[in-house]
Amino acid sequence: MKAGIIGAGMVGSAAAYALALRGGASEVVLVDRNAALARAQAEDIAHAVPFAHPCQIHAGDYDALAGAAVVILAAGVAQKPGESRLSLLARNAQVFAEVIGAVRDAAPDALLLVATNPVDVMTDVARRVSGLPAARVIGSGTILDSARFRALLGDHLGIAAQSVHAYVLGEHGDSEVLGWSSARAGAVPLAGFADQMGAPLIADMRARIDDAVRRAAYRIIEGKGATWYGIGAGLARIVQAIRDDQRAVLSVSATTPEIQGVADVALSLPRVIGRAGVIATLLPDLDADEATALRASAELLAETAAQLR
Numbered sequence: 359m360k361a362g363i364i365g366a367g368m369v370g371s372a373a374a375y376a377l378a379l380r381g382g383a384s385e386v387v388l389v390d391r392n393a394a395l396a397r398a399q400a401e402d403i404a405h406a407v408p409f410a411h412p413c414q415i416h417a418g419d420y421d422a423l424a425g426a427a428v429v430i431l432a433a434g435v436a437q438k439p440g441e442s443r444l445s446l447l448a449r450n451a452q453v454f455a456e457v458i459g460a461v462r463d464a465a466p467d468a469l470l471l472v473a474t475n476p477v478d479v480m481t482d483v484a485r486r487v488s489g490l491p492a493a494r495v496i497g498s499g500t501i502l503d504s505a506r507f508r509a510l511l512g513d514h515l516g517i518a519a520q521s522v523h524a525y526v527l528g529e530h531g532d533s534e535v536l537g538w539s540s541a542r543a544g545a546v547p548l549a550g551f552a553d554q555m556g557a558p559l560i561a562d563m564r565a566r567i568d569d570a571v572r573r574a575a576y577r578i579i580e581g582k583g584a585t586w587y588g589i590g591a592g593l594a595r596i597v598q599a600i601r602d603d604q605r606a607v608l609s610v611s612a613t614t615p616e617i618q619g620v621a622d623v624a625l626s627l628p629r630v631i632g633r634a635g636v637i638a639t640l641l642p643d644l645d646a647d648e649a650t651a652l653r654a655s656a657e658l659l660a661e662t663a664a665q666l667r
């Protein structure tokens with residue numbers, strides 16, 4: 359399967375590298391307005407291919423996207439230290455106005471996979487500008503936050519993160535909602551599992567994990583200027599779910615007809631992902647606080663998106 363990536367910076371190149379290492383695509387095309395950067399990234403990543411899976415990695419212009427089944431949108435500006443994701447909206451909406459028409463002309467059958475922040479609102483922008491149905495425009499949303507949540511819970515419980523089933527809901531950003539009440543380890547509700555392991559999830563520990571997930575990007579950006587490995591792997595994971603029609607349940611963003619009384623808002627929920635894009639959307643069990651927080655997150659995203667319309 360051919361995948362295109364618009365934006366060959368830290369996120370786009372990390373996604374290409376992860377695709378190469380995971381064998382997630384047979385061909386990857388990098389497109390960037392900085393053509394020299396795209397060429398250099400493609401050449402560097404191609405040198406990893408002999409250690410991984412067969413994959414053609416190259417740079418090109420938009421016409422090189424012809425035949426792509428999925429195009430990752432990772433072009434635009436990123437946060438500076440202390441800056442919020444939502445503050446990027448006007449600048450990145452302008453970038454999408456420039457690139458999405460060219461992507462659609464070159465690869466009319468491709469699903470769009472949005473990484474550019476603020477990713478939820480940008481997913482809605484991509485849907486509106488492309489004219490595609492909501493199911494074919496997926497935002498990486500909280501796939502990264504859910505991975506952070508699972509990694510921290512795995513560490514606390516002393517088990518593999520892969521055995522933790524937990525989702526972050528709502529915005530990929532400051533208003534996100536950690537789904538404590540639906541989380542499971544193995545098939546056991548999280549709190550009971552933690553007690554059995556002698557590692558109870560007391561309020562202080564929950565608060566620390568919440569902060570570590572919610573503030574992860576700020577800390578990493580403070581330390582190294584940007585984040586890329588986690589999201590690169592998350593994007594490759596979504597591409598594989600699409601390529602193999604896996605019907606994997608992943609927390610990703612898509613424009614959703616109604617959630618907690620808020621209409622037509624793009625945000626993350628666990629969704630079944632396969633070749634057609636979003637095949638189904640699930641609402642996990644929520645306690646009263648989580649339901650209130652999810653509504654607030656949805657309202658914030660809807661208000662932010664409305665400012666652009």
Ligand SMILES: NC(=O)C1=CN([C@@H]2O[C@H](COP(=O)(O)OP(=O)(O)OC[C@H]3O[C@@H](n4cnc5c(N)ncnc54)[C@H](O)[C@@H]3O)[C@@H](O)[C@H]2O)C=CC1
Binds near residue numbers: 433530584585
């Ligand atoms: N969804 C998520 O979980 C995450 C999202 N991000 C977001 O991903 C985006 C990219 O971040 P980085 O890769 O770190 O930035 P970067 O600055 O390293 O790369 C961005 C690339 O976009 C290119 N670009 C800008 N405008 C363009 C246009 N009109 N046409 C073609 N290419 C264009 C630039 O030349 C640059 O190479 C940011 O919005 C960032 O906030 C970053 C990390 C995680």
Ligand SMILES: CC(=O)C(=O)O
Binds near residue numbers: 443475585
């Ligand atoms: C930058 C960003 O969105 C993240 O690492 O979560």
